[in-house]
Amino acid sequence: MIVLIPAILSVLAMGFDYHRLSEDAAYQREQKRFSMIRETCTTLVFILFLLFGGFSLSARISHDLSYTIGGGELVQGVFFALILVFLERLLALPFALYATFSIEARYGFNKTSPKTFFADEVKGFFLLCLIGLPIFLLIYAFYDHFGPSGWLLAWIGYTLFSLLLSIIAPTVILPLFNRFTPLANESLKTRISGIAEQAGIKVKRVEVIDGSRRSTKANAYVAGFGSSKRVALYDTFIDKHSEEEIVAVLAHEFGHIAKKxxxxxFISQTILSAPIFYLLFWAVASPILPEAVGFPSTEIYTAHAVALIVLVIVMGFLSAFFAPLFLLFSRKREREADLFAAKLMGTGDELVSALLSLEKQNGGHPDPHPLSVFLHYSHPPTRQRVALLKSFSP
Structure with a gap:
């Protein structure tokens, strides 16, 4: 049960956040209350699933399905993975429905229609299978052929697959959910190209995302590898911010690229995944694992393919222990990008204005608890970022 410690700390942190909010911050208070309920329910369901033999039952069903179609251990593992993914999405569905059509709608953020919502859910499920199953098949193939010593080749294969996914995601995956159109505002496009050139970055195209089809919240990002970059602006971001603020936010994004x-x-995550793959491959053959998750060790459906899936789930929980370290470095990088933007713009005023406006537009927490920042935040709280930018002098 040590793997549940991060979830328990997460709920506590959200509780601290809740009590730091004033009574007039109704949206943030409801968001935190809902998040605590969702996290608690999800954790309890996992515990009950574990204690009452949910893994064992799912493995038995996957074994029977595989046997019915004449498949072997690999097919059983695929069925097992699909069952668990389906159950996870089924559990998350009512929470997503309530968050979107009750909380977000009540406070004027939601623009998603039921048709778009369920289309996104179906796309997300199939995309998860489309990406997850090849990774599983790759890992299993190396284990099946090389045993525990195949971890290195599997790790290299996973790294190359992740790199490929990062490259194609902006042009192949993201358009499945949003429509991208060229930016029509020539003045803004010229200013963006100019600030990119100052940062030493070549921008291939500037596009607008139809974010307003789902939410009034705003965002902007720069995607792509190599010398050509793709700037994407949510239409909600363009509509509610001045050109100066838009350019300042993109200068921050260019800072991430300039600072590499x-x-x-990617390199740090790749390095961390190496010992995870090593432990994964050596733990698969252990007789301890089946009994730990409720499998009688003598049953035929405790195959290596099934053990791999269970181990990936367990290691997903264990990785939560390392998440605060990655978040710490992420917040450091965000501060570096803020200062880069201020230097590029000659002042931090426009970025300060944009950050404060985005916090209000997106319903951000004005003063999160330090524990919540430590556990959840990839960006420093807005107040800290504003203070840093106001202290900047060219």
Whole structure:
């Protein structure tokens, strides 16, 4: 049960956040209350699923399905993975429905229609299977052929697959959910190209995302690898911010590229995944695992393919222990990008204005608890970012 410690701390942190909010911050208070309920329910369901043999029952069903179609251990593992993914999405569905059509709608943020919502859910499920199953098949193939010593080749294969996914995601995956159109505002496009050139970055295209089809919340990002970059602006971001604020936010994004933050993050995650793969491959053959998750060790459906899936789930929980370290470095990179933007713009005033406006537009927490920042925040709280930018002098 040590793997549940991060979830317990997470609920406590959200409780601290809740009590730091004033009575007039109704949206943030409801969001925190809802998040605590969702996290608690999800954790309890996992415990009950574990204690009452949910893994064992799912493995038995996957074994029977595999046997019915004449499949072997690998097919059983695929069925097992699909069952668990389906159950996870089914559990998350009522929470997503309430968050979208009750909380977000009540406070004027939601623009998602039921048709779009369920289309996104179906796309998300199939996309998860489309990405997850090849990774599983790759890991299983190396274990099946090389045993525990195959971890290195599996790790290399996983790294290359992740890199490929990062490259194609902006042009292949994201358009499945949003429509991208060229930015029509020539003045803004010229200013964006100019600030990118100052940062030493070549921008291939500037596009607008139809974010207003789902929410009034705003965002902007720069995607792509190599010398050509793709700037994407939510239409809600363009509509409610001045050109100066938009350029300042993109200067921050260009700071991540100039400081090679994306590359550094990919390298650090790749390095951390190496010992995870090593432990994964050596733990699969252990007789301890089946009994730990409720499998009688003599049953035929405790195959290596099934053990791999269970181990990936367990290691997903264990990775939560390392998450605060990655978040710490992420907040450091965000501060570096803020200062880069201020230097590029000659002042931090426009970025300060944009950050304060975005916090209000997106319903952000004005003063999160330090424990919540430590556990959840990839960006420093807005107040800290504003204070840093106001202290900047060219």
């Amino acid at each position: 933050h994306v590359v550094k993050q």
